[in-house]
Amino acid sequence: LGLGLFLSAGSSVLNLAVGLLLLRVGRQHRSITLIADGKHLLTDVWTSVGVLVGIGLVALFGWYVLDPIVALLVGLNILRIGYGLVRESVVGLLDAALPADDVAQVQQVLDRYRDESVTILPPRTRASGRQRFVYLTVRVPGDWTVRAGHDLLDRVEDDVRSALPGTTVFTHLEPIGKVARRR
Structure with missing residues (x-):
């Protein structure tokens, strides 16, 4: 469990750095694809954080119901980000006035x-x-x-x-x- 959590946290930090870099470069080049990839990696970071928080809360308080509550919140965040990505992609394919x-x-x-x-x-x-x-x-x-x-x-x-x-x-x-x- 300790090694698994350590590796999960390490990969999350790496995903965070790459995700933020993709967002920055995507905005510089106005690339919907790079921005979507960056947001996808950040969603993975939030998922890993949710896992760590869920395990930590269960270990700290002994309330097993906290883990699925955290998982539900992470799932709702994934749905919110996914909806935003689909909306931005559709708008990006259609003509619109400049900002x-x-x-x-x-x-x-x-x-x-x-x-x-x-x-x-x-x-x-x-x-x-x-x-x-x-x-x-x-x-x-x-x-x-x-x-x-x-x-x-x-x-x-x-x-x-x-x-x-x-x-x-x-x-x-x-x-x-x-x-x-x-x-």
Whole structure:
């Protein structure tokens, strides 16, 4: 019993370290898989802690009913974490708007370009898995050259990608005011 508890505690400490590392790296890389693996390992840690606590309480108080109560609490925790993992995985597979923090970073970039002559409509955003997408409509004076408009769009796209690395940015250029059309 002593060696078994010692090995269980040692493996739990190792699982704790690896689980926390997986969570950190998963969040850095926005990887649902790494985050799920990290949470899975942390669930194993809680299970081992529950076993140790259950055995300890029974040894300390002699009440055998404490062990199944602790096991029930550990089981409920596993269900809670499992539900969260399934929910996050399903949401990760579907398209959704970017989180408010990401949209705020995009807005900060766009605010640097807005002036009397340039109008940028509110960005449309979406996330699909770990992919992020930003759609922008930029309005410039109708008498700007195509080169000037596209140079502006290139700078805006580069700055948004710098603020949110790995983001795909789509821009659309529109003229402000009436412009004579040529065919």
